[in-house]
Amino acid sequence: MIQIRSVVRPYDAPDVAASALSAITRADAMGLIPEEETIDRLDAPTMRRVTRRIADRGIGKALVLELERARAPRGRDLRRILRELSAVLEDSPLPELEWPRLRDVLGLDLLTDLVGVSQPSVRRYLAGDRTTPDDVAARLHFVALVVGDLAGTYNEVGIRRWFERPRTQLAGRSPRAILAAGFRPEEDDAHAVARLSRSLAGAVAT
Numbered sequence: 001m002i003q004i005r006s007v008v009r010p011y012d013a014p015d016v017a018a019s020a021l022s023a024i025t026r027a028d029a030m031g032l033i034p035e036e037e038t039i040d041r042l043d044a045p046t047m048r049r050v051t052r053r054i055a056d057r058g059i060g061k062a063l064v065l066e067l068e069r070a071r072a073p074r075g076r077d078l079r080r081i082l083r084e085l086s087a088v089l090e091d092s093p094l095p096e097l098e099w100p101r102l103r104d105v106l107g108l109d110l111l112t113d114l115v116g117v118s119q120p121s122v123r124r125y126l127a128g129d130r131t132t133p134d135d136v137a138a139r140l141h142f143v144a145l146v147v148g149d150l151a152g153t154y155n156e157v158g159i160r161r162w163f164e165r166p167r168t169q170l171a172g173r174s175p176r177a178i179l180a181a182g183f184r185p186e187e188d189d190a191h192a193v194a195r196l197s198r199s200l201a202g203a204v205a206t
Helices: 014-029 044-056 061-069 075-090 095-106 108-115 119-127 134-150 156-164 175-180 188-201
Strands: 002-007 039-042
Touching (some): 014 039, 039 044, 044 061, 095 108, 095 119, 095 134, 108 119, 108 175, 134 175, 134 188, 156 175
Parallel strands (some): 002 039
């Protein structure tokens, strides 16, 4: 559960806080933060805990080490490290963790519709009976990133509703309608959905 109630230096600078929150919410949507863990402070101990979980999965190890070695990093250095870490997360699908996390947030019906696979297939992926194909993993990861960006603003009910509502920025279509039609993350329509989720959540673009 991510409910930030206090922010401690050097994370109290708005741009640093936004970069840190973006990394945290992306990591959470990717299943890197245990469900029972509560994050209510934005400070150095919290970021160490989160970034170590990221590094434990082989993601951004050099950046995490740089962050831990800097006892009192300057704001601009901290912002750079966090933005680079968020970008590395963007390029690092983790389907074995993302399937259960997104099922819990979105529900099976919405998740299978967005990713474009059948519920029996998803159940096999969840059980580890089948390896997630690369193209499916790419779509799943895209959805995880969108959910992570939205989690800075919406609760889980709000996130599900966001996918359903038509948007003027999407030519009157809903994100679900665009993604459920079958998509590739590199396509223009998918980029439009990602831009919208980041702008609405106030997430830091990387």
